[in-house]
Amino acid sequence: MSILIVTDIFGLNQHINNLMRHIEKSGCEVHVLDPYSGKRCDFASDDDAYAFFCECGGHEMYLNMLTQQVTELKVSLLIGFSAGASAAWRLAGTNDIAAKNMRMLCFYPSQVAKYRELKPSIPLTLVMPNAEPHFDVASVCQQVAEYRSVSLHKTQYGHGFINPASVGYSQDAEALGMSIIDSHIVRYISER
Numbered sequence: 001m002s003i004l005i006v007t008d009i010f011g012l013n014q015h016i017n018n019l020m021r022h023i024e025k026s027g028c029e030v031h032v033l034d035p036y037s038g039k040r041c042d043f044a045s046d047d048d049a050y051a052f053f054c055e056c057g058g059h060e061m062y063l064n065m066l067t068q069q070v071t072e073l074k075v076s077l078l079i080g081f082s083a084g085a086s087a088a089w090r091l092a093g094t095n096d097i098a099a100k101n102m103r104m105l106c107f108y109p110s111q112v113a114k115y116r117e118l119k120p121s122i123p124l125t126l127v128m129p130n131a132e133p134h135f136d137v138a139s140v141c142q143q144v145a146e147y148r149s150v151s152l153h154k155t156q157y158g159h160g161f162i163n164p165a166s167v168g169y170s171q172d173a174e175a176l177g178m179s180i181i182d183s184h185i186v187r188y189i190s191e192r
Contacts, residue, residue, distance in 0.1 A: 001027075001076040001189055006066060006084030007034040009053040010165045011041050022178070026185050028077075033069050035062050035083065046160065046167050053083060059111060063087045070102070077188050078104045079181060082160065086111035089126075092149075093118025105184050107177060108132075108159045113140045125151040127180055129159045129168070153180065 003023055007016055011034035020030045035053055043049040053062075066087045070078070080088040085106035092104055093115065104124040106112075112126065113135035126144065128137055137154070144150050160166025161173035 001185075002029045002031065002074055003185070004069065004073060004075045004078045005030065005032045006078060006080040006088055007032065008082035008084055008160065008163060008166070009035065009046075009049040010043060010163060011036045012038065013040065013042075013163075013165055015163050015165060019181075023181070023185065026182075026189065028185065028189075031069075031073055031075070033066060033084070035065070037065075043165065049165075059083060059086060063090050066091055075102045077184065078102055079107075079184075080104065080109070081107045081163065082110050085109035085126075086115075089120070089124070090115055090118060092120035092122050092124050095121065103184075103188060105181065107162060110134075110159065112144070116140055116143050119147050120149045123149050123151075125153060125180075125184065127153045127155060127177065129161065130154070130156050132159055 005016060005019060016032060020032060023030050035056055041052065062083055078088050086109040088104050088106050089109045089112050100122060102122060104122065106124060107127045108129045128141055131137055141152055141154055145152050155176065157170050157173035158168035160168035161170050162177035163169055
């Protein structure tokens with residue numbers, strides 16, 4: 001099984017390296033897409049990371065990168081975080097044939113409210129934070145829960161909870177996130 005990790009605005013960092021090694025232990029092939037084309041960046045804050053992400057092309061650029069990546073790879077499971085999860089949500093709402101045979105696990109997609117009218121055509125699990133500064137999480141969850149292909153997992157944690165580089169990081173939340181990832185991998189492996 002091939003898994004694609006689509007990073008948040010922090011791109012490649014120790015957290016992503018650890019996640020890759022963890023997933024590889026399950027015998028899966030792991031690929032990573034980051035917004036900086038493999039260049040490692042160390043950001044002082046979430047704001048610095050977001051400013052650089054926007055300078056590099058932002059959400060539209062990341063969606064284009066993701067669309068190209070899933071066209072080139074045969075991905076079984078996509079795991080996205082924040083901006084990466086937002087790009088995945090948008091891709092799942094298109095009729096892109098390359099995405100049809102995959103499943104998606106999207107942690108705290110920051111743009112889901114802006115694109116909530118998109119109805120994913122593939123199985124997609126949203127792992128939502130307890131709150132977002134730019135939209136009402138409960139309202140968005142209520143709407144997207146009606147979509148047949150969407151499963152929801154609302155947490156008590158803030159945005160970025162699984163990434164130690166994020167201000168929203170929580171060690172307990174990281175453990176929860178890893179258990180959600182593990183359960184999805186086990187389920188998808190058993191279905192194959």
